[in-house]
Amino acid sequence: MKVTAEIRALIERRQAGYSLEAPFYLSEEIFALDMETIFRQHWIEVATEAEIPEPGDYVTVDLAGDSILIVRDDDMQVRAFHNVCRHRGARLCNEDKGSVGNIVCPYHSWTYNLTGALMFAEHMGEQFDRCKHSLKNVHVENLAGLIFVCLAEEPPADFADMRAEMEPYLLPHDLAGCKVAAQVDIIEKGNWKLVMENNRECYHCVANHPELTISLYEYGFGYARTDANAEGMDAFERTCNERAKQWEAMDLPSVEIEKLLDVTGFRTQRLPLDRCGESQTLDAKVASKKLLGEFRTADLGGLSFWTQPNSWHHFMSDHIVSFSVIPLSAGETLVRTRWLVHKDAREGIDYDVENLTAVWNATNNQDRTLVEYSQRGAASSAYEPGPYSPYTEGLVEKFSAWYIGRLARQIGA
Known part of the structure; x- marks a missing residue:
């Protein structure tokens, strides 16, 4: 798309260590650039493998103006297609999720199998070549049960690097052996970057997230050492080191990996939970009695996994919480949260949905309010970029730097 001189100037003059200028949050023109440059060119996390456990199970997601159909085929492979019939363009699957034997267009009954091949098209004549009218593929990758799609003709090749680094961290939690116990979608009246910026710091956590900070160590997410927090940081680091030795002995990696400025940017770390915690719940105890994978002990801390540009995830011994933006x-931004438990866990016996979801339902609603405050503030004539805290908001700066870097590369700045 054509980039105006005004937008080019905004990108080129972005000041490191400061929030973005207001148009980055308000302008529909910049939003269109975001969709073209970020959401159509990068790997976007959109679903979990647990949502499509059987052949024919599917989910749909609307991304950058396109509807994407994600389905499991008869060989148990995850596939992704543009959700558009190759006849006259009708939407094929019009529900958020479901199950099909074949993919049948509701308009003229063109029928595709689960690999996307056109199998049946009535009244098209003898010269019609079905092989030239298969569904259009979308690039898809399954990372230890997290499903990513990319709309680009040539997707970023460094997904393989993220896979190599992350599979040892994620696979022990066996997301593929989970089921979705709950899903909640909320619409935040704020720009997607404000949602992600809010997620990338815990400066606001103590004052705003009483439920989350029951189990979450404040120092675990982006804090730098200062004279004021040295004692607390020392105690936290001693706890981390002690637990890391235990986890490594169980073949559970814990060391931080931070590659947030890579094209396919990501960060991970396994950290202890507070109050001798087992899980992110209101009492810091497990929410599900049926532990994940082959785990035999509950106090395995919390493994956090963030990806640029649109997801974060918390993996614990008993459940997983997965977020897509x-x-x-x-x-306006959709924030989709999924809570996953062992596929054999029994609702009402092994887990209670209200208890399972209490912490993050509360936290998401609190964050929605904060994002909406920020959106309204950015619309004020008094708004100007403010400085990030060098002690608590370094990861926000890395998100903003990644974002501006991707735009700058697109426009050749």
């Missing part, structure tokens, strides 16, 4: 407009 999907931009809707310059001022």
